[in-house]
Amino acid sequence: MIAPKITAGAAAAALTLLGACRGHHPPEATPSASRPLPERSAPLDTSRTPPLTSTRVDVAPTLDGSIDEPAWARATSIDVVTRRVMSPEPGSGVTVSLRSVHTASHIYFAASWADDTESVTHKRWTWNAAESRYAEGADREDMFALAFELEGPFTGDMLSAVDAVWDVWHWKAARTNPHGYATDKTHRYSRAQPPGKANSHPARDGSSIWIARPEDAGDSVERKRPAPTAFEGERVAQYLSGTPSGSAADVRAKGVWRDGRWTLELERKLSTGHPDDAAFAPGRAIKMAAATFDRTGDMDRASGVIELSLGAGDASAPASPGGTTARTWSFDADRGGGTPAGFSFSRTGGGPPGRWIVRAEADAPSRPNVLAQLDADDTDVRFPIAAADGVSLLNLRLSVRCKPISGRVDQACGLVFRYRDENNYYITRANPLENNIRLYTVKDGRRRQIASWSGTVTANAWHDYAVEVRGDHIQVFWDGTKVLDHHDSTFTAPGGVGVWTKADSIVYFDDLRSEPL
Secondary structure: OOOOOOOHHHHHHHHOOOOOOOOOOOOOOOOOOOOOOOOOOOOOOOOOOOOEEEEEOOOOOOOOOOOOOHHHHOOOOEEEEEEOOOOOOOOOEEEEEEEEEEOOOEEEEEEEEEOOOOOOOOOOEEEEOOOOEEEEOOOOOOEEEEEEEEEOOOOOOOOOOOOEEEEEEEEEOOOOHHHOEOEEEEEEEEOOOOOOOOEEEEOOOOOEEEEEOOEOOOOOOOEEOOOOOOOOOOEEOOEEOOOOOHHHHOOEEEEEEOOOEEEEEEEEEOOOOOOOOOOOOOOOOEEEEEEEEEOOOEEEEEOOOEEEEEOOOOOOOOOEOOEOOOEEEOOOOOOOOOOOOOEEEEEEEOOOOOOEEEEEOOOOOOOOEEEEEOOOOOOOOEEEEEEEOOOOEOOEEEEEEEEEEEOOOOOOEEEEEEEEEOOEEEEEEEEOOOOEEEEEEEEOOEEEEEEEEEOOOOOOOOEEEEEEEEOOEEEEEEOOEEEEEEEOOOOOOOEEEEEEOOOOOEEEEEEEEEEEO
């Protein structure tokens, strides 16, 4: 039997803009008669899409799904409409409030849109009692996506018959949001069949367009679990917690649904150095587009092309006691095999001071280099410290990517803040041997635990680790989730920042970043 031909309109309904997401493909059979589709969909209307200016700020926003912060108050918000192409209600739209800010090193986007229902589960394994087995459930998550020009013409329309590559940030309420990321991928369009996995679709001009949607290099944040073979409950998650790595870990994101509305924040470096990522720079305009997805099945609400430009600095940004600008240490400009520039080294307790070396690692979050502590001396009360020179902050956000590698006594990955000297500072550390994260004071060389959290801390994997401090209020975040919230007034003056290990811990660090608050 010859399969019925799919019209260009049917393909457009399934594929407009960012609709063809991983795991969802256009139908391969005749569309249902109960869901009529237009014979041919019109191109997206871009004539009324306003430009977006990213405002330069000194103090970056916190990724917590809230835009009640000074950085966002200084940003210029625009309204873009993501419109439906397919039935029901073709032409109806969702208005997205969109804004952007950037610092010297990172760009941030905030999006807010109405959604009556919070959909935060996706394809859970659902128990079929009659057949005594699990089947994929009908639940679907909410999603949001941004696309940026990378190579070739950018139309914002997946069915344009042009060769092009887009950089796509795909946030998913179930699969990526709990882990604090968006899926980072490319959409690759070609009129000739490319090598590897790709699908052919009717383009708007009647020709064919091949579309591939590979995720960026590295470990994905999305981890699938096969259906359990024995009963574990009526509904079981199919997607599990995952920590991305490499270029796949470039885009951090956090969304919160409240009172019938999603608010989403996204963050990425201005330039990652990865060939599969768009680069942002002051003075350079770049084309982009946005899309909203209600319970994933609604796959065709898309904006027209938006022109993004990075604006000048914001002189009104408030200063923080002891420091006024954010700083990032990626270690990529340092010579491999040597110590990093701009750091001083010490240790609390006894034993050797530690061996801090810059080295190239294939899975470095920002390639090529990481900072590694390689001294495996197992003196129990030995705490090597690498402190950044020239930093003195009171209220701050301090973050790092860390990877515990090995250690018999300990595998500690630590962040030091309000650092006076090797015997006086705050420290928060994560330890996969104990599966906990703790907060300490070190005063006059004596370490005292003041807060603790127990949970999964994985060795040999990259993690996002951050601490925010305002006055006596200290909050610690692990892989995008707040795990500690404590008040302490042991140290009330500005101090330095750095990274820390314990005993025989071999640990890698990358992208240490301090931001005054």
